[in-house]
Amino acid sequence: MPKKRSTPERINRIADQIQRDLSEMITRGEVKDPRIGFVTLQSVELTPDYAHAKVWFTTLSGDPQVSRTALNHAAGHLRNLLFKRLHIHTVPTLHFIFDETLEKAVELSQLIDQANAVRAKD
Template identity: 55%
Template sequence: MKAKKPGRALRVADQIAKDLAALIPVEVRDPRVGLVTITGCEVTPDYAHAKVYFTVLGREPEECAEGLNAAAGMLRNHLFKNLRIHTVPTLHFTHDASVAKGFEMDALIKRAMAETPAGER
């Protein structure tokens, strides 16, 4: 069997992220899911699994992940209609903590800059 090209996996992951960003606000009615932003997607080389990263506003991330994972089968069905690949990956939603960590780092830098005298910068 011919090996799949890694560039194609990246394109498939990007398309999954774009499609999910459009589908979730329209199709997911679970009250545990708030305002979700899809921040990224990683697909295994055999396209069996996709890890979808998200951030959420106004809800607990763990609670939102439960709601999204409960809707994963329905979302996968919608993806099957849009994607032109033989196997649509099983979706696994994971909260993306990198955005929150970025805000924390930014706050630390600002605080350090404010505490440092102007002559020492």
């Protein structure tokens, strides 16, 4: 019997549901690690076989690497909580990754402002 392939739409729906559920669990304090701090989950990338999920996050305060370590430490617990919520055969292993996009955008904006300030002086 050939293996059934997941459609991209289904993968995206499940990834979105994982993001919503994880956000809710972290916000409600179902993970009691204070090192996590105040994080926002930006997106979830799910592999086609549902084995792994990259969870991209940002922080509003604190050291992002400390938050990443704490989230990855709590990943097994969060996966068990997801297993109770999701109705899929395989619940993915979670890998938390700090999303540097926002920080890079701020840096770029500051560089543009500096360049414009230098131009205005000339």
